[in-house]
Every structure is written in structure tokens, then in C-alpha cells.
Amino acid sequence: DGGITQSPKYLFRKEGQNVTLSCEQNLNHxxxxxxxxxxxxxxxxxxxxxxxxxxxxxxxAEGYSVSREKKESFxxxxxxxxxNPTAFYLCASTxxxxxxxxxxxxxxxxxxx
Amino acid sequence: xxxxxxxQAVILRxxxxxxxxxxxxxxLYSVHWYRQKHGEAPVFLMILLKGGEQKGxxxxxxxFNEKKQQSSLYLTASQLSYSGTYFCGTEAGxxxxxxxxxxxxxxx
Numbered sequence: 593d594g595g596i597t598q599s600p601k602y603l604f605r606k607e608g609q610n611v612t613l614s615c616e617q618n619l620n621h622x623x624x625x626x627x628x629x630x631x632x633x634x635x636x637x638x639x640x641x642x643x644x645x646x647x648x649x650x651x652x653a654e655g656y657s658v659s660r661e662k663k664e665s666f667x668x669x670x671x672x673x674x675x676n677p678t679a680f681y682l683c684a685s686t687x688x689x690x691x692x693x694x695x696x697x698x699x700x701x702x703x704x705x
Numbered sequence: 706x707x708x709x710x711x712x713q714a715v716i717l718r719x720x721x722x723x724x725x726x727x728x729x730x731x732x733l734y735s736v737h738w739y740r741q742k743h744g745e746a747p748v749f750l751m752i753l754l755k756g757g758e759q760k761g762x763x764x765x766x767x768x769f770n771e772k773k774q775q776s777s778l779y780l781t782a783s784q785l786s787y788s789g790t791y792f793c794g795t796e797a798g799x800x801x802x803x804x805x806x807x808x809x810x811x812x813x
Contacts, residue, residue: 625801633706634792635747635803642799650800682746686801691735691754694794694801696746 598683598697604705605670605677613668613700615683621695622688624666628652629680629699638681641666642688670702671694678703706731708793708804714800715808717783725778725807727793736769737794740787747792750778755797783811 596617605611617624623642627635637650641660655674660666666685670677680701684694717723727736735754739747751762753769753776758787761767777787780787788811793804 623799627803632808634806636802637802640800648799658791680744691752693737693749693752694739694747695749698746 596683596685596697598681598700600700601698603700605615605702605705609672610669610670611677611702613670613681613683613702615666615668615697616664617666617683617685617695617697618664619685619687619695620663621685622663623686624660625684625686625694626650626656626658626666626668627682627684629682635682638668684696694704706797706800706802708733708795708802710791710804710807711794712807713805714808714810716812719785719811719813720782721811723783723808724778724808725780725791725793725809727804728796729774729780729795731774731797733769733771733774733776733795735796738767738776738778739794740789741792742789743748745748780809783809785811787811 600613625640626638629635636652639658641647657669682699683697686692708727711726737752738750741747758769767778769776791807
């Protein structure tokens with residue numbers, strides 16, 4: 593079955609540490625997205641990528657970095673510059689034809705130790 | 706850019722109806738609707754592509770008023786399984802914007 597796999601499900605970060613969240617999809621989708629969701633809040637766009645080796649900042653990119661070396665993979669690094677990283681992180685993908693639904697992974701819950 | 710939803714929260718008894726509204730200050734060319742259960746990923750419900758379009762499945766339907774830059778989601782004869790947070794969403798350029806969300810709780 594095609595889908596999006598995020599790992600790990602839970603992640604703990606120490607002060608000053610960078611951590612990387614994995615997102616892999618086998619839907620052959622070109623576009624991939626990272627969202628942050630705080631408790632009781634909506635989804636805010638961190639980064640998105642329309643094609644391999646290209647990505648753009650979303651509304652809250654500060655303190656985060658991404659790479660898109662393969663079509664299937666779009667990892668997100670939460671750097672030490674992100675002072676409030678505790679949140680639920682969701683990866684999504686969609687086909688390049690407009691008006692396609694977003695397919696989501698199961699999310700990674702990140703907390704500070 | 707973020708669409709605004711109303712109400713923010715609603716509590717229903719099983720069998721009651723609800724309407725969730727989504728409004729944008731920018732032109733809407735399409736509207737998506739998603740439902741998210743607590744601690745889970747959002748699940749796609751439907752997409753409306755044209756002004757005046759209405760869609761639905763089961764007892765959940767939606768309408769899209771392009772001129773008013775609004776969409777509404779209608780839940781009729783609500784079931785316990787309808788509980789969750791509902792988000793509208795829209796594309797703008799290459800970005801996707803989710804609405805502010807509406808928490809819906811159905812009680813027995």
C-alpha cells in the first residue's frame with residue numbers, strides 16, 4: 593500500500609541539540625510539505641518542496657532546515673535555534689496536478705527534555 | 706492568507722446537525738475539507754473546485770460560494786464518530802493554507 597511514513601513517532605530533544613525527523617513517501621508524489629501543530633491549534637507550514645533539490649520556506653521556517661535529495665524523502669531538522677520546538681509535526685505530500693488532496697503521515701511528537 | 710473558520714468549537718448531541726464555515730480574505734479557487742482526530746493526522750474529506758459546487762458523502766456535505774470567498778461544511782444527523790477537529794484548506798500559489806480549525810464534539 594502506498595503511503596507516507598514518518599519516524600520516529602516520539603522524539604525528545606536536549607537543549608542545544610539538533611534533531612532530524614524523517615518523512616518517506618511511496619506515492620510517487622512530487623510535492624512534499626512539513627507542518628507544525630501546537631496543542632489546540634491549526635497547522636502551520638514550515639517548508640515545502642515541489643521538486644527534488646528545491647524547497648521553499650513556509651510561514652514559520654526559522655529554526656528549521658530541510659533537504660530534498662530524493663523524490664521519496666523530505667527530512668526536517670529542528671535546530672538548536674528553534675527555542676520552542678515542542679509540537680506535533682506532520683509531513684504531507686500531494687501530486688503536482690493542482691487541487692489534489694494532501695496525504696499525511698502519522699506525525700512525530702517532539703518534546704524538550 | 707489563513708482562512709478563518711467559525712465556530713471555533715461546537716458540542717452536539719447525537720443526531721443533531723452542525724454547520725462549519727470557512728472564510729478567506731483572498732480569492733478562493735478551491736476548498737479542501739479535512740477531519741483530524743485527537744493525536745492523529747488529518748484525513749481528507751472532500752474538495753470543491755468551482756463556485757456553487759456542492760458535494761457530499763454519507764451525511765457530510767459541503768458548498769462553495771466563490772463570490773463570497775466562503776465554504777460551508779454540513780454535518781447532518783451527527784454520529785459519535787464525527788467528533789474531531791475540522792479544517793478547511795486552500796491552495797495559494799504553491800503553498801497550502803489550512804483554516805483555523807473547528808473542534809466538534811458529539812455526545813450521546
